[in-house]
Amino acid sequence: MTHGFRKQLLYFMVALVWLFALLWPLLDINPDGTLGFWRSFAAWMPIAVAGSIVFVLYQIRQAGWLGAPARMLETGRQALGARLSLIPAWVWFVLIAAVFFAIPQFTDRRVHDILIQVLVYVCLGLGLNIVIGLCGLLDLGFIAFYGVGAYTYALLSLHYGISFWLALPVAAFLAMIAGCIIGYPTLRMRGDYLAIVTLGFGEIVRIILNNWMSLTNGPNGVMAKPLTVPLPMFEGGFRIEEVALRSLGDLYYVAFFLAIITIIAVNRLNFSRIGRAWEAIREDETAAELMGVNTFAFKLMAYAMGAVFGGLAGAFFAARMGFVAPESFTFLESALVLSIVVLGGMGSIPGIILGAFAIIALPEVFREFQMYRMLAFGGAMTFMMLVRPAGLIPAKRMGKRGEEEE
Amino acid sequence: MAGDTILELKNVAAHYGRIQALKGISLSVREGEVVSIIGANGAGKSTTLMTICGIVRASEGAVHYAGQDITRVNADKLPRMGLCQVPEGRRIFPRLSVAENLDMGAFFRRRKRRIRADMEMVYEYFPRLRERRSQAGGTLSGGEQQMLAIGRALMSRPKVLLLDEPSLGLAPIIVKQIFDIVQTINQEQGVTILLVEQNANLALQASNRGYVLETGKVVMADDAASLLDNPDIRKAYLGE
Incomplete structure (x- = not known):
């Protein structure tokens, strides 16, 4: 658990609820006056899943569990950058x-x-x-x-x-x-x-x-x-x-x-x-x-x-x-x-x-x-x-x- | 040491909208002098310099420089006539490098070799600027920015340098350094200097003569030494 994890989780949840509240009137209030649910849910679901994955990855990074591979990537990137900068x-x-x-x-x-x-x-x-x-x-x-x-x-x-x-x-x-x-x-x-x-x-x-x-x-x-x-x-x-x-x-x-x-x-x-x-x-x-x-x-x-x-x-x-x-x-x-x-x-x-x-x-x-x-x-x-x-x-x-x- | 009158204001008035900031300023500066204008906040010191440079237009009176009437001359023509200002709050170009800032000072000049030589001269005066020449101007400390602003003005090879509050917001030791260099510039380069300062003590010590401004008017003009001895001035501006 990283510092401020609870607060970030709360914000994340609120954002997801807010997104749904935004999508629902756009998609599920039909012109004939009937109300639906599944169309907005279908649009919302993939975004929510993708967002959750990003959120979890972010938390893992914040916790420092990605330290070693990230450092390797960074040194590799710098070495590559140094090579490339030699080309005029x-x-x-x-x-x-x-x-x-x-x-x-x-x-x-x-x-x-x-x-x-x-x-x-x-x-x-x-x-x-x-x-x-x-x-x-x-x-x-x-x-x-x-x-x-x-x-x-x-x-x-x-x-x-x-x-x-x-x-x-x-x-x-x-x-x-x-x-x-x-x-x-x-x-x-x-x-x-x-x-x-x-x-x-x-x-x-x-x-x-x-x-x-x-x-x-x-x-x-x-x-x-x-x-x-x-x-x-x-x-x-x-x-x-x-x-x-x-x-x-x-x-x-x-x-x-x-x-x-x-x-x-x-x-x-x-x-x-x-x-x-x-x-x-x-x-x-x-x-x-x-x-x-x-x-x-x-x-x-x-x-x-x-x-x-x-x-x-x-x-x-x-x-x-x-x-x-x-x-x-x-x-x-x-x-x-x-x-x-x-x-x-x-x-x-x-x-x-x-x-x-x-x-x-x-x-x-x-x-x-x-x-x-x-x-x-x-x-x-x-x-x-x-x-x-x-x-x-x-x-x-x-x-x-x-x-x-x- | 003082030569002919090089800069003269005759009864100059200036307005910001309806507010009259200058109510008839007359002053003169002779070649080779250091003259300071002292006064409280809002006395019109900076406005005087801005009016000389044509950024603020004089509503009455005339400004003469080197025998010419420059009251209606556009601000951008003055540096090439040898009149350059270091504005209040330094106003360096924050995202340009130190070297580029200095280069801007020589904007109207074409001869690369002489510009380079002058840049060397500025680096001699302010070695800190050489160390930081490829750094962004905005990342310098306050004192360094003031040095840069003065250096930038020197790049135009001025005959008359207008300095607006060089001590603003700087530590006393830095202020001392800057005033030393200003005096050196005056003596070595023969640059005439018109200085605006709130720090009256320091300014008068560095000057030959001084003017005291109050609410847009010159209330006193004398040798710097006599002003420093004047009991009224000591009371009002030197904190005694």
Whole structure:
């Protein structure tokens, strides 16, 4: 018996009863007014059993009965870690990139679809990471830039037949302009006030998209041309032809390419003078200003750079779906991207990539449990924040830059 | 030793919303001097420094620095003009390493080699910072953080250094060390220092001249030695 065992047991029991009290009205009060019991019990039972096993294991560990095997595992882990840390970072990068490059060859449409979504959210997460993770500005309306990028491509391709690759920089540029327009009046505010105002601006963009019938066709949405790539053709003389990419496997490579570009760009920004200034602003805005950082200009730049990657992701999203409508750019999407950044680890690039997988891919994998998907999702988020408040892979950079210039 | 006037406040007033914090402050600092501003809580000492730096905007009056009117100049332009502040409560960047904190002090400077040389100089003044250079700023002790804040300001190669309450919350022995170094910096580097302190005794001993602030006004200005001898001052600020 460990110290406080009775109290923990009591809490555990109360939690189980509480869970049942939560499930029963959801599952066993039928629409026709009859009451049941077994459906909620059937849902509750596996959770209770799993919880009990975890509880018992935890108690055993607390009692110290796992001391010896745990120590062995720990030394093994450290030895492995020391070995692995000898391999330079770029080897890992190439290895992971190669795996991602090869994936579509072995997987089916469904996997392609999920992976494309994950990659789009990687771009979004990394864009928002600049604003939140590096510069420390809480932005609840980030999805607006995604929307601007998506509509830019859709409208340009629809009215002017401009190809994806030409529209891409335009989408990024317009998103950047939108970032400056939104940033200019709002960045004078700090903290909570800024969060609320960005939330408002995010909604404004969505509502404009919804109501500006003559430009955006309102809630009916806009059709976008499929993505094309210029390929050289040799049949009957040499020429370059725009070939539409229709299979998801091909689109995957475009998303992959955009994600790589984003990762490289954000990584370079992170370790630049600008990145340092952003971090100083995040740590202490007044002190940063006293050290000669033009805080307003740098905050605006963070906003604009974040918007650029949002815009790129948006343009790809429009090309991939072939259709955009305002309902894709709700506050819920902003919250999703925000949770990717927070769950993954603010300021940490690998963390955010992992976060995007966790938040986008896992719910898809667990589609069978449809009904409990969001419940499990919420539970997992709460659990993660309790166990790893700094994120899945916390930003690790202490003492890096000051020394590396040697 | 004192040269021309380098920093001058002419009848400066400042407000926080409707509350007037400064009610017409005039003071001047000559090149090479150590000048201290003493006064009780809420007398407007920190506000005076924040107004000089343009973080708080002066509602009336003018601030002149090195022959220029800097009343309306943005705060971020001042370090490159040679005017740098060590703010109250140190305000180092807690999650950046010591070396990165120092690097931020030289943010506007481009020449890597000179920045490196200055970092060495700061490490000479504060050997503790060299020992802890790759540690996060927030994990330092109070005294070390104060050293870091001063070192960070030195990285901008200031002509005038504004120091806000360097003794705040520190043990007397650490305070003594910090004041010694401040005087060394003044003598070796020829940095002019404007010091705000609650610890009037210590501040005046380290200074050439002093100003006494009360509720947003300068009530007395004199040589530090005469202020230390002044019976009123001794009674009000030196605890006698």
